[in-house]
Amino acid sequence: MIRTIIVDDEPNAREDLEKKIKTDPEFDVVSTCANAFVAIRDISSKHPDVVFLDINMPKISGIEMLSMLDKDNMPRIVFVTAHGEYAIEAFKKNAIDFLLKPVKSDRLNITLARLKENHQPQSIVTEAFPTDLTFVPCYQGTRYYLINVKEIIHAFSSPTTGVHLVTGDSEQEFQTNLPLKVFDDNSQLKRCHRQHMINPDYIKFIEKLDNGLGKIYTYGNHTIPVSRNFMDNFPSIA
Amino acid sequence: MQDILFLEHLAPLLQHMLVFLGLAYLFTKTPVFTALVNNSLSLPDKVIIYLVFSGFCILGTSLSEPSIQTSDAIANTRAIGAVLGGLLGGPIVGFLVGITGGIHRIISMSSISDPINYIDIACAVATTFEGLFAGCVHHYLSRKGKIETLFSPHFVWHVAFIVGLGHVAIILLFGVYTSNGMEAWNLEKEIGLPMLLANSFGAALIMYMIGEQKQACDELSSSAAAWRIADKTASIIYGRFNQESSRKIAEIIQRETRVGAVAITDRNRLLAFSGLGEDHHRPGSPISSEDTLKVIKENKVLFADGIRKTYQCRLKKTCELGSALIIPLRDDANNEVVGTIKLYEPKNKLFRNINRKLGENLAHLLSSRILAGHYELQRELRIQDQYKILVAQINPHFLYNALTTIGHIAGKQPDRARNLLHYLSDYFRKNLETSDDTTTLGCELEHVKSYLEIEKARFEDRLLVQIDAPEHLLTQVVPVFTLQPIVENAIKHGTSELLDTGTIKITCIEHNDSFTLTVEDNAGLYKKSNTNGIGLKIDERIKMRYGNHYGIDIQCEPEQWTKVNIHLPKTRSKHDPYNHC
Numbered sequence: 001m002i003r004t005i006i007v008d009d010e011p012n013a014r015e016d017l018e019k020k021i022k023t024d025p026e027f028d029v030v031s032t033c034a035n036a037f038v039a040i041r042d043i044s045s046k047h048p049d050v051v052f053l054d055i056n057m058p059k060i061s062g063i064e065m066l067s068m069l070d071k072d073n074m075p076r077i078v079f080v081t082a083h084g085e086y087a088i089e090a091f092k093k094n095a096i097d098f099l100l101k102p103v104k105s106d107r108l109n110i111t112l113a114r115l116k117e118n119h120q121p122q123s124i125v126t127e128a129f130p131t132d133l134t135f136v137p138c139y140q141g142t143r144y145y146l147i148n149v150k151e152i153i154h155a156f157s158s159p160t161t162g163v164h165l166v167t168g169d170s171e172q173e174f175q176t177n178l179p180l181k182v183f184d185d186n187s188q189l190k191r192c193h194r195q196h197m198i199n200p201d202y203i204k205f206i207e208k209l210d211n212g213l214g215k216i217y218t219y220g221n222h223t224i225p226v227s228r229n230f231m232d233n234f235p236s237i238a
Numbered sequence: 239m240q241d242i243l244f245l246e247h248l249a250p251l252l253q254h255m256l257v258f259l260g261l262a263y264l265f266t267k268t269p270v271f272t273a274l275v276n277n278s279l280s281l282p283d284k285v286i287i288y289l290v291f292s293g294f295c296i297l298g299t300s301l302s303e304p305s306i307q308t309s310d311a312i313a314n315t316r317a318i319g320a321v322l323g324g325l326l327g328g329p330i331v332g333f334l335v336g337i338t339g340g341i342h343r344i345i346s347m348s349s350i351s352d353p354i355n356y357i358d359i360a361c362a363v364a365t366t367f368e369g370l371f372a373g374c375v376h377h378y379l380s381r382k383g384k385i386e387t388l389f390s391p392h393f394v395w396h397v398a399f400i401v402g403l404g405h406v407a408i409i410l411l412f413g414v415y416t417s418n419g420m421e422a423w424n425l426e427k428e429i430g431l432p433m434l435l436a437n438s439f440g441a442a443l444i445m446y447m448i449g450e451q452k453q454a455c456d457e458l459s460s461s462a463a464a465w466r467i468a469d470k471t472a473s474i475i476y477g478r479f480n481q482e483s484s485r486k487i488a489e490i491i492q493r494e495t496r497v498g499a500v501a502i503t504d505r506n507r508l509l510a511f512s513g514l515g516e517d518h519h520r521p522g523s524p525i526s527s528e529d530t531l532k533v534i535k536e537n538k539v540l541f542a543d544g545i546r547k548t549y550q551c552r553l554k555k556t557c558e559l560g561s562a563l564i565i566p567l568r569d570d571a572n573n574e575v576v577g578t579i580k581l582y583e584p585k586n587k588l589f590r591n592i593n594r595k596l597g598e599n600l601a602h603l604l605s606s607r608i609l610a611g612h613y614e615l616q617r618e619l620r621i622q623d624q625y626k627i628l629v630a631q632i633n634p635h636f637l638y639n640a641l642t643t644i645g646h647i648a649g650k651q652p653d654r655a656r657n658l659l660h661y662l663s664d665y666f667r668k669n670l671e672t673s674d675d676t677t678t679l680g681c682e683l684e685h686v687k688s689y690l691e692i693e694k695a696r697f698e699d700r701l702l703v704q705i706d707a708p709e710h711l712l713t714q715v716v717p718v719f720t721l722q723p724i725v726e727n728a729i730k731h732g733t734s735e736l737l738d739t740g741t742i743k744i745t746c747i748e749h750n751d752s753f754t755l756t757v758e759d760n761a762g763l764y765k766k767s768n769t770n771g772i773g774l775k776i777d778e779r780i781k782m783r784y785g786n787h788y789g790i791d792i793q794c795e796p797e798q799w800t801k802v803n804i805h806l807p808k809t810r811s812k813h814d815p816y817n818h819c
Contacts, residue, residue: 009734011698012646019649034700035737058735082638102642144737 001028002115003046007039007062008032008054008080017052017080017103024112036060037137037144040068041177048075050115052099055081059146060137067133070181076118078111133186138165138174147174149187154224155180155197171220192216192234193227206234247313247429251436254301254315255443258294262444265290266451279327287327288334294319295339295365299346313429316343316361317368317405317437321398322444324372325388332376336369337362357425360412364405371401389449395442402434460596467494468603481521484510487604491581495596498559498584502567504577505534514584518554526552533564534575539598540564543589549582560585563594565601579604616782620675633669636692636726637662643696654695661691675783678811679746679755680712682721686744689722693729700739701729707746711753715809717779723772724757724790724802732761732800748808752788755804764794773802780806 004027008014014032021027030046033039035057043051055062062079069075079098097111135146147167154166157180165174180197183189189197198216206226207215214226214234226234265271279287298316316339324332340362375397379385387393406426413422470490484502488510492500499513503525511519525531529549533540542549544561551557559582566575581597583589640662648655665688668681677685683705690703725742733740743758777790784807794800 009700010643010646010696011700012643012696016646016649037737058737082642102645 002026002050003048004029004050004052005039005042005046005048005075006032006052007036007057007065008052009034009057010054013054013080013101017108020103020105020108021052021112023105024109026116027112036062036065036068037139037177039065040137043069043075044177044179047073050076050078052078052080055079055083059144060135064135067186068137068178068182070179071185072181076115078115133182136165136176136178138176140172140174145174149183149189150199150201152187152189153199153202153218153220154222155183155189156193156224157195166222171222190233192230193225194229196224198224206236247432248436250302251313251315251432251440254298255318255436255440257301258297258315258318258440259444259447261294261297262447266448266455271451271455284327284331287323288331288338291319291323291327291331291335292338294322295335296342299339299343313433313436315433315437315440316365317398317402317433318440318444320365320369321372321394321401321437321441324369324374325376325394325397325445326448327373328376328380329370329373332369332371332373333366334369336366339369340365356412356416356418357409357422360409360422363412364408367404367408368401371404372397389445389452391442391446391449394445395438398438398441399434402437406430406434456595460599463494463596464599464603467491467600470494471604481509485512485521488512491579491600495581497581498587499582501580501582502577503530503580505575509577513582514558515551515554515582518551518557527562527564528552529562530564530578530580533566533578537566537568537575539566539601541589541594544583544585558584560587561589563589563597565597567601568605619779619782636689639696640692643692647695658692658695661688664688665692675717676715676811677718678712679707679714679716682716682718683707683712683744686721686725689725690742697729697734697740700736701733702739702741703744704741705744707744707755708748711746711748713811714753714806715811716755716806717776717783720776720780720804720806721755721757723776724804727772728757728759728761728800728802731765732759732763735763736761752805752807755806757802757804759800760798762794762796762798762800764792764800776804780804 004021006014006017006021006029008017011034014034018029018032021029027050030048031042033042036059039051039053042048053062053065057065060068062081066077076097080101080103081098082101084100097114099107099111133149136149136152138145138147147165151167152165153168153171155163156166157163161175163176163178163180165176166172167174180191180195183197184191188201189199192198192214198218202218202220204217204219204221207217209215212228212231214231216224216226218224295316296319298314298319302314320332320336320339323335327335343361343365344358376385376388379387409426410419410422413419413425467490471487488500488502489512491497492512497513499511499515499519501508501512501519502510506524508519508521508523508525510521525534529540529542540562541547541564542562549560549562551559561583563581565579567577567579568574569576579597579601581589640658644655644658644662647658665685668685668688687705694701694703721744725744728742729740733742741760743756745756745758747754747756773790773792780789788805788807790805791803792800793803
């Protein structure tokens with residue numbers, strides 16, 4: 001079975017595509033998502049093999065969403081779009097498949113056949129659309145936010161509650177579905193610990209401890225641990 | 239005996255006068271004539287006046303026939319030259335004309351056989367006096383700012399009569415002084431009255447003619463200048479009355495009229511300034527002169543001639559400008575003053591009458607240009623409009639989305655899909671039937687509802703629509719395609735960017751003689767850059783049609799809401815509100 005997620009902000013388009021994909025018994029639609037926020041969550045939790053991704057969506061477009069996915073666990077992406085120009089771009093780079101809306105069954109079947117032949121992870125996707133992370137989709141309780149990556153002071157992951165972000169002067173805490181790995185690849189945040197990342201702009205000073213460990217003090221007077229393995233990321237104290 | 243002598247002297251004098259009139263008439267047709275009637279005389283002008291009227295003096299003496307010569311004194315029209323020279327040229331010119339005429343009188347009437355006597359001297363002195371006196375009158379009038387009085391024949395008659403009396407008095411005084419009193423008395427008894435009358439009437443008549451010619455000349459040259467300016471500015475203003483076009487026009491007018499400075503304002507700001515005082519009259523600054531504001535308010539020409547009413551620059555005490563002519567520029571289409579044109583002269587220069595006329599002509603010209611431009615712009619907009627409407631009628635993007643959505647729905651809910659197809663064809667049918675520029679609010683709302691039904695199907699529960707318009711306002715007239723593009727924008731750049739449910743509210747509020755349509759979304763994502771200028775276009779269209787009180791304003795509370803308010807005047811349609819829908 002090929003695990004599939006459909007992402008589209010128009011409910012009828014979503015349903016229509018789901019119905020058409022389901023005619024092929026080899027495909028299992030594990031989730032349908034109305035926006036990128038939900039999609040990122042479901043992709044990281046359900047590990048699909050294939051994502052049918054709409055490009056024009058509110059707040060975060062399908063292309064922006066690519067930069068928010070973990071490169072090493074990238075599912076195969078099929079763009080579904082009303083805009084031919086994106087499709088042509090994708091086609092030129094020979095990176096990903098694309099479908100033009102409205103999706104016709106004949107054309108879809110060709111795509112499904114290709115996917116059945118090869119549904120290995122597809123890291124080449126992000127090279128076709130190189131994008132730096134500028135905004136990070138986050139949530140506090142049930143509300144969604146887009147946080148500018150420059151405002152993040154500190155990111156850390158907890159084994160039970162996932163990734164947390166601390167931002168700005170008021171040091172608010174948000175949760176995000178993006179793994180820390182994505183910040184490693186696509187942002188200026190620096191890894192200082194297996195579970196912690198720091199924005200270098202907010203480091204006040206770094207204290208070196210005895211056992212090869214360190215301690216970062218931020219301008220907000222918070223402390224963040226530096227582990228032995230990541231000491232090299234901070235040449236000023238190494 | 240006396241009566242016969244009187245006529246005998248008067249008749250030839252009248253003949254001379256006619257000769258003068260003829261000569262003067264010919265002279266007014268020559269190019270140098272303009273020099274005579276220029277209100278601010280330059281040195282070459284004065285030289286011309288001196289030469290012309292000295293000529294008149296000499297002619298007046300030379301024409302006198304020896305037959306009516308009585309004891310050396312000759313009844314003559316020399317005084318006409320002196321009086322007119324003085325009146326037109328001022329004291330110095332008058333004095334010089336008089337003394338030239340006087341010296342000529344002495345030289346021409348004396349010979350070796352007939353040496354210079356007291357009469358010769360008296361005549362010369364009298365003529366000089368006449369010129370000087372008339373010159374002083376000129377000086378007095380010009381200081382009082384009543385220089386136009388010079389051209390009143392009535393006034394000239396009086397001046398000539400008074401100097402004539404002076405002339406008689408001088409001759410008699412000289413007679414008494416040189417113990418020839420009796421002879422002088424007899425002489426004046428004989429020729430005094432005819433000369434007095436002939437010279438007064440002659441001077442008045444000639445001046446009358448000069449005045450007439452001057453007026454004709456003023457009008458001619460002012461309209462000629464107006465035409466020249468019209469020609470040069472023709473391509474500039476057409477349709478666009480703004481800082482750029484105003485600057486070019488002000489420069490051309492200043493160059494053509496050679497006034498001290500020219501300014502053009504709109505209702506609030508100085509748009510352009512060319513000439514003296516450019517350093518502190520800055521284009522773009524608000525209007526500082528109360529006079530100008532008064533002209534705009536009262537829609538009347540204001541003339542501060544620098545004498546009775548002075549002009550004082552409010553920006554700089556030392557500003558050279560001393561007189562100003564301020565004329566409103568009218569937009570007759572909307573019956574309002576759109577600005578002013580101002581001509582200035584510096585303090586040391588009189589405002590030329592010709593420029594006053596010219597200024598009025600120019601304002602008229604610019605006003606009709608603005609009007610023509612207004613119509614032209616309106617026509618252009620109408621063409622653009624029609625094009626836009628055509629495109630909107632097809633609206634391919636919307637059609638694509640609509641058909642895709644209906645396609646998606648057709649499989650699972652065929653009846654709903656059929657309904658949506660009906661809404662879609664309704665929407666396009668209304669587009670096709672739009673032949674007028676206007677429709678009723680009722681029709682426009684129906685049109686928008688058809689549009690929204692499709693959009694609601696596309697976004698399903700992500701889009702809510704509320705429409706609230708009082709029944710009695712549905713007959714009001716609105717320009718076609720006013721509401722629909724704004725609603726489309728509110729969805730495209732507003733609610734479709736929301737993760738949560740988007741709400742579009744359309745409301746209508748009534749005022750005394752206008753009403754406001756408001757399209758509100760709950761996205762608050764309005765940015766000037768992402769509206770494709772549709773709001774601006776509709777605003778322009780409404781302002782063109784109904785004037786500047788109406789149009790569109792946009793309020794936005796970021797991340798909360800955007801409100802687009804459309805202000806329109808109340809005009810009830812004769813038709814039933816749904817007549818065409």
